Amino acid sequence: MSEILVVYYSRHGSTATMARHICRGIESVNGARARLRSVPPVAAVTSVAAPPVPEEGAPYAESRDLRECVGLILGSPTRFGNMAAPLKHFIDSTSDLWLSGALAGKPAAVFTSTGTLHGGQESTLLSMMLPLLHHGMLLLGLPYTEPELSTTAAGGTPYGASHVAGVGGKARAPVKEELALCAALGRRVAEVALKLQA
Ligand SMILES: Cc1cc2nc3c(=O)[nH]c(=O)nc-3n(C[C@H](O)[C@H](O)[C@H](O)COP(=O)(O)O)c2cc1C
Secondary structure, eight states, rough: OOOEEEEEEESSHHHHHHHHHHHHHHTTTTTEEEEEEEOOOOSOOSSOOOSSSSSSSSOOOOHHHHHHEEEEEEEEEEEETTOOOOHHHHHHHOHHHHTTTTTTOOOEEEEEEEESSSHHHHHHHHHHHHHHTTHHHHHHHHTTTTTHHHHHHSSSBTTTTEEEESSSSOOOOOOOOHHHHHHHHHHHHHHHHHHHHH
């Protein structure tokens, strides 16, 4: 089985929900399996180290997860039009993989959740692609052959999957177009990874 690694940060659960649907898309491809991992929060002043295993959500990603995967999908909430600091912090810990070229040539994609429709989904997705390019990864987006990309009135972009969770109170669950595009992104990375391996 070839494993696609899905790594996300999520404070309130929306990005985590997207990650699970992306995993379903990956696992719909024969020969592909999803490995779901999260990253710990960061604080300006660290008084207690994060526990090795989180109390909820996926286990924390380790360097070996990145080495072992045949494709990578990164997810983060949008924060001020950019990825959240915990995901950036995790990426900044991957210099050894950059030095050895461990990720070069592997396919990759990105996804995000925002509070508002025009709150910076595309800028966040693009910002998440930059370190992946430095790693030599092959970036994939979503093609307009996915019908939901043209019909969505919520999230979903050619740069990657996205979700509009709303502001204040309880976060909105992803609508069917957003879910379909999450699954399509997972499927696409898995299919390309298997073709590259062949
Ligand atoms: C510090 C901070 C900055 C944020 N910046 C933005 C933003 O620029 N645009 C936006 O639409 N939403 C913004 N949000 C809202 C989150 O992107 C949104 O609630 C997201 O769905 C949270 O994902 P999660 O449930 O996975 O934590 C921000 C939230 C926080 C806490």
